[in-house]
Amino acid sequence: MSIVLPRGATLIVASHNPGKVREIHALLGPHGIHAVSAGELNLPEPEETGDTFAANAQLKALAAAKAGGHAALADDSGLCVEALDGAPGIYSARWAGPTKDFRVAITRVQDELRHRKLSGSPAAFVCALCVALPTGEQQTFEGVVHGRIAFPPRGDRGFGYDPIFIADTMDETFAQIDPAHKHAISHRAKAFAKLLHSGIFAESL
Secondary structure (H helix, E strand, C coil), rough: CCCCCCCCEEEEEEECHHHHHHHHHHHHHCCCCEEEEECCCCCCCCCCCCCCHHCCCCCHHHHHHHHHHCCEEEEEEEEEEEEHHCCCCCHHCHHHCCCHHHHHHHHHHHHHHHCCCCCCCEEEEEEEEEECCCCCCCCEEEEEEEEEECCCCCCCCCCHHHHHHHECCCCCCCCCCCCCCHHHHCCHHHHHHHHCCCCCCHHHC
16 A cells, blocks of 8 residues: 655754755645655664665654654665676665764775775665555655765765765766755755655655
8 A cells, every 4th residue: 555645744964064954955845745854853773674775765764754643755876887786776875873973974985985996986876765554564765866976076065975975977077066966966956856756645645
């Protein structure tokens, strides 16, 4: 049975990442949904034990829905670098260390590529979005945007690995382009488009 959220419904954004919460709030804005982040509700962050983006999104959404008593939307996303055999992948946030300093993660990507005598590589951003209810029902949607890694990092408008990712057909990094443009073409936007198409939000039926 498909999940349907009426206008005015509360939806927990199951993330403590301010940049990610900001992007998801922007995507939810037109749909009459009252969004509140897990951070605002002081909900704990579950350990991400899944071996795929979808599995991690599902466990985060279910944990937030059950702890917060409302439907929850969780995102698990990351950067997959072809020359690094898909790393950092589901460990993208962990590469940023306990302080979630993505300058550390970006430096590690550069060091790993240098070790292979490379300065760049084809890459993809992957996003899995899961909507879950406190009763356990869930639906998951995935989006991918292909591009390449380029150094040095450029731009200050994005977050995470945005300063080193250039999408196919583009010349600027995700951290250089207007946020509204990124929201329209990103891996998160593609996953969100699939979510909308499913009819989860009542007015999109």
